Amino acid sequence: MATLSALLPPPRNSRAGPWYLVLACLVIVVAVVAWSAPLFLTPGNLSNVAAQVTPLVITAIGQTLVIITGGLDLSVGSLISLTTAIIVLDLPGWAMVLLAIAAAVTVGTVNGVGIAFLNVHPIIMTLASMSVVQGVALITRPVPGGTVPGWISGAVNGSLFGLPAALVWIAVAVVIAAFLIYRTRFGLHLFAIGGNPNSALMNGVRVQRNIVLTYILSSLFAMGAGFYLAGRIASGDANVGTVFGLDSITAVALGGTSLSGGVGSLVGTVLGSVLVGVIGNGMNLMNVSAFLQIVIKGALLLAVVSVQRRKQIGL
Amino acid sequence: MAAPLIELLDISRSFGSTRAVDGVSLTVQPGSVHAVTGENGAGKSTLMKILAGVIRPDAGTIRLEGREVHFSSPLGALGHGISTVFQEFTLIPNLTVAESIFLGREPMRRWGGIDYPKLRSGAAAALARLESAIDPDGMVRNLTVAEQQIVEIAKGLSADARVFIFDEPTAALNSADVEKLTRLIRDLKARGKAILYISHRLEEIFALCDTVTVMKDGRHVATRPTEELNEHDLVALMVGRELSSFFPPRAGTVGEPVLTAIDLRTNAASPSVGLTLHRGEILGLAGLEGQGQRGIARALAGIEPAEAGRIEKTGRDGARHGLPVDAGVGRTLATGIGFVPEDRKGEGLFLDLAIRDNIALGVETGRPFWALAPNTTAVIGSMMQSMNIRARNAEAIVGSLSGGNQQKVLIGRWLSSGVDVLIIEEPTRGVDVGAKAEVYKLLRAFSDAGGAVLVLSRETPELIGLCDRLLVVHGGAVVAEMAADGATEHGILHSAIGSRQAA
Known part of the structure; x- marks a missing residue:
C-alpha cells in the first residue's frame, strides 16, 4: 500500500496535466492497430513492444524531470549512444560502469551549469552538448560492433524474478522517479521552479542547484537506457540513441506534461512512451516505411505542442 | 514604552550611483502597526526589501529584540521571524496552498521524504487562525488575489513570525477584501506582532496605523504618531511642499x-x-x-x-x-x-524597451506598414518634457522607471498617436x-x-x-x-x- 501510494501523485493534485488524454489515445491506437494488424496482440509481439519501449520510458522519465522545471534535454540521445560505445570498450566491468557514470554526470553537470549559472537557453546548451557527445561517441566507436558483457545482456533479456526483464526495469525507473517527484522536497521544488523560478528563489528554493541536479538525473536515466539498449542489440553503436532525443520529448509532451514547465506527471510520461512505441510497432507491422514513420512522429509532436499552446493562449 | 521588537539602524543601500536608502533608522514596537510612506522612489520599498532579506544593505544593522541579525534571503528572514507579504506575491500557481505555505521549509520525515500529513495539518492550522475557509489542498492558481494574500500571511503565521511586513497590500483588493485585511492586521496587532505597513493610501494609514514614518529621496523625513497628524500634514511631509489641489479644475462645457x-x-x-x-x-x-x-x-x-x-x-x-x-x-x-x-506592466508597456520605443509605438499608429519610420526624437523629447517624465533620457528602459513615470509613458504613447x-x-x-x-x-x-x-x-x-x-x-x-x-x-x-x- 505504501509503495502504491508513493506511485500516485498526492491527492487532488492538479498539476499532473491531462494525462488521461494519452490513456484514451492509447486505447484507441491499440484497438486500431490490433484490428488492422492481427499479429500485434500475439505474446511474442507484445514482449517485443515492451522491450522496444523500455529504453524510451527510461529516457523519457529523466526528460520529464527536466521538462517539469521548464527545461529541455536534447543531449539524451547522444548520451545513450556514448554509453553503448563505452560498454563495449575493452575494460574491466567496474571500470566500464564507473566510466559510463562519470560520462553521464559530466554531461549533466555541464548542461546544468550552463543553463542554471551561465543562463544559456536549454535548447542551445543541450544542442551543443548533443553535438559534442555525439562526436565523442563516434570517435570511441566509429562503426557498430564490440562485445557487450554477458551480465548486461542477461539482465535485460528474458525474465527477472519471473517477470519479463523489460517490465522490471521500467518498474525500477518509475519507482525511483516517483519517489523523487512525489515524495521528496527535491520533487516539490522541481514543480516550484517550473511554476515560477523567481518566486521559488524568494521562497528559499535553491533553484540553480536543483536545475543542475535535474540535468544530471536526466543524463543518468539516459545512461540507464543506454545499458538496456546495449544489452538488447548486443553491440556498441554510436548512432543507436539518435532517435531518443525527439522521441523522449514527444512522449513527455504526449503525456500531458507542459513544455513550459510546472505541470506534468510520471504516469503520463509512461503512457506517452508506450503510445510512441505502439505507434512505431504498429506501423512496422503494417509495413509503413521507416522514413514515413519519422515524418509521422514529427507531426505527432507538432500536434501535441499545438494543443498545449492553444490551451495556454486560451482558445 | 515597551522595548522595540525590531530596530533598523543607519541602513544604507545604493544602486549604482543612486542612494536608494540613505542612513535610515526605524523602530517598531510589538503590538503596533507602523506605516512607512512616501512618494514612489522614496526608498521605502528598498528599505522593506532589506528587512525582508531580498537585498542586503551596504551599511547598517538590523536588531531583533536587541540582538543583531543577518540574513540573505526571504527564507532566512522568515527564520528570524520576519514575514513579508510582497506587493507582487511570491506564490507559485501550480503548488497547493499547503505546499506554498511550507515551501522551502517543508516538514521532513526521517528517510528524507516530505511529511505531507504534517504539512497539511500545519497549513490548515495557520489558515484556521486567520479564520479562512481556504482549502489547504486547493491549487494556488484557483485563488483570488485576496485569498493569495491570506496564504502569504498564513505562511508567516506558520513560521511563528513576529514581524509582518505588508507592501502595498491593498493595491489589488476591492473594498470588502480591504476591510477583511484590516481586521486581520488588527488581529495580528492584538497578538503582539509588530507590523510594518507600506502604503500610499492616506486613509488606510490613518485608519490602521499607530505610527507613520515618511521617507523622501531615500532619507528619513519624520516619524510621528498618526493621531498627531491630519491628511494635509502627511501629504505635506511626503511631497515636501503643500499641494494646493490634487485635482485640476473640471471642464466648463462639454462638446458633442x-x-x-x-x-x-x-x-x-x-x-x-x-x-x-x-x-x-x-x-x-x-x-x-x-x-x-x-x-x-x-x-x-x-x-x-x-x-x-x-x-x-x-x-x-x-x-x-x-x-x-x-x-x-x-x-x-x-x-x-x-x-x-x-x-500596465503586463498589458501596456514593453518593460525591456526604452521610453523611446514605447512612445514611438503611438507615433507609428495608423501609418501604413511600408512607411519609413519617422524621426521621433523631437516628438518624444517634447512629450517627455511636457509630461515631466523623470528619466535620464529617452533611452532609459521603461522597466526601471517608477510607477508614476511608467504610467506617463503609457499615456504619452496614446497622446502622441493622436x-x-x-x-x-x-x-x-x-x-x-x-x-x-x-x-x-x-x-x-x-x-x-x-x-x-x-x-x-x-x-x-x-x-x-x-x-x-x-x-x-x-x-x-x-x-x-x-x-x-x-x-x-x-x-x-x-x-x-x-x-x-x-x-
Whole structure:
C-alpha cells in the first residue's frame, strides 16, 4: 500500500496535466492497430513492444524531470549512444560502469551549469552538448560492433524474478522517479521552479542547484537506457540513441506534461512512451516505411505542442 | 514604552550611483502597526526589501529584540521571524496552498521524504487562525488575489513570525477584501506582532496605523504618531511642499458626443448598457468593484469583444464610424480610441524597451506598414518634457522607471498617436502622490484639448475629484448617472446598492 501510494501523485493534485488524454489515445491506437494488424496482440509481439519501449520510458522519465522545471534535454540521445560505445570498450566491468557514470554526470553537470549559472537557453546548451557527445561517441566507436558483457545482456533479456526483464526495469525507473517527484522536497521544488523560478528563489528554493541536479538525473536515466539498449542489440553503436532525443520529448509532451514547465506527471510520461512505441510497432507491422514513420512522429509532436499552446493562449 | 521588537539602524543601500536608502533608522514596537510612506522612489520599498532579506544593505544593522541579525534571503528572514507579504506575491500557481505555505521549509520525515500529513495539518492550522475557509489542498492558481494574500500571511503565521511586513497590500483588493485585511492586521496587532505597513493610501494609514514614518529621496523625513497628524500634514511631509489641489479644475462645457454605445451587452447574460462620451469630458464608471465596469470599458476599447450592441465613434472631422462589437483593438485604435490598462506592466508597456520605443509605438499608429519610420526624437523629447517624465533620457528602459513615470509613458504613447478618446483603468494604481496629481492634470489637459476620457477606478474619491460625470454601474448595468461635482462616496454606494434592493 505504501509503495502504491508513493506511485500516485498526492491527492487532488492538479498539476499532473491531462494525462488521461494519452490513456484514451492509447486505447484507441491499440484497438486500431490490433484490428488492422492481427499479429500485434500475439505474446511474442507484445514482449517485443515492451522491450522496444523500455529504453524510451527510461529516457523519457529523466526528460520529464527536466521538462517539469521548464527545461529541455536534447543531449539524451547522444548520451545513450556514448554509453553503448563505452560498454563495449575493452575494460574491466567496474571500470566500464564507473566510466559510463562519470560520462553521464559530466554531461549533466555541464548542461546544468550552463543553463542554471551561465543562463544559456536549454535548447542551445543541450544542442551543443548533443553535438559534442555525439562526436565523442563516434570517435570511441566509429562503426557498430564490440562485445557487450554477458551480465548486461542477461539482465535485460528474458525474465527477472519471473517477470519479463523489460517490465522490471521500467518498474525500477518509475519507482525511483516517483519517489523523487512525489515524495521528496527535491520533487516539490522541481514543480516550484517550473511554476515560477523567481518566486521559488524568494521562497528559499535553491533553484540553480536543483536545475543542475535535474540535468544530471536526466543524463543518468539516459545512461540507464543506454545499458538496456546495449544489452538488447548486443553491440556498441554510436548512432543507436539518435532517435531518443525527439522521441523522449514527444512522449513527455504526449503525456500531458507542459513544455513550459510546472505541470506534468510520471504516469503520463509512461503512457506517452508506450503510445510512441505502439505507434512505431504498429506501423512496422503494417509495413509503413521507416522514413514515413519519422515524418509521422514529427507531426505527432507538432500536434501535441499545438494543443498545449492553444490551451495556454486560451482558445 | 515597551522595548522595540525590531530596530533598523543607519541602513544604507545604493544602486549604482543612486542612494536608494540613505542612513535610515526605524523602530517598531510589538503590538503596533507602523506605516512607512512616501512618494514612489522614496526608498521605502528598498528599505522593506532589506528587512525582508531580498537585498542586503551596504551599511547598517538590523536588531531583533536587541540582538543583531543577518540574513540573505526571504527564507532566512522568515527564520528570524520576519514575514513579508510582497506587493507582487511570491506564490507559485501550480503548488497547493499547503505546499506554498511550507515551501522551502517543508516538514521532513526521517528517510528524507516530505511529511505531507504534517504539512497539511500545519497549513490548515495557520489558515484556521486567520479564520479562512481556504482549502489547504486547493491549487494556488484557483485563488483570488485576496485569498493569495491570506496564504502569504498564513505562511508567516506558520513560521511563528513576529514581524509582518505588508507592501502595498491593498493595491489589488476591492473594498470588502480591504476591510477583511484590516481586521486581520488588527488581529495580528492584538497578538503582539509588530507590523510594518507600506502604503500610499492616506486613509488606510490613518485608519490602521499607530505610527507613520515618511521617507523622501531615500532619507528619513519624520516619524510621528498618526493621531498627531491630519491628511494635509502627511501629504505635506511626503511631497515636501503643500499641494494646493490634487485635482485640476473640471471642464466648463462639454462638446458633442464622440463615443456612443447602444445596447451593449458584454456577455450573453449581462444587461444592455448605453452610454455617451462627449468631447471635453472625463466620464467615470463608479460603483462597487467587479460589477462589470471593466467589461464595459474593455468592450469599448475592443480588447474583449462584446456579445451584442453597437458602438459609434465620431472622428475629429465629424464623420461617424460604426464599430462592430467584435472589431478588435486594431479597428478601435484606428478610429481614435486609446486604452490604458490597469496592468500596465503586463498589458501596456514593453518593460525591456526604452521610453523611446514605447512612445514611438503611438507615433507609428495608423501609418501604413511600408512607411519609413519617422524621426521621433523631437516628438518624444517634447512629450517627455511636457509630461515631466523623470528619466535620464529617452533611452532609459521603461522597466526601471517608477510607477508614476511608467504610467506617463503609457499615456504619452496614446497622446502622441493622436487618439481623441482615452479609456483608462486605474489611472493611479501604484503611482505616488506627487505623480498622481500630474496624471490627473495630463488627463484634464487631454480632455480640454477636445479629447474625451473614460475612467475606471476602485478609488471612488479619485473618480469624484477627477471626473465631470459619473455613471454608477451595478450588476453590469448603468443604474445611475450623476454630476461628479457634489457626488459623495455614500451617494454612489447608495445608488448602487439601492438599485439592487429595488431589483
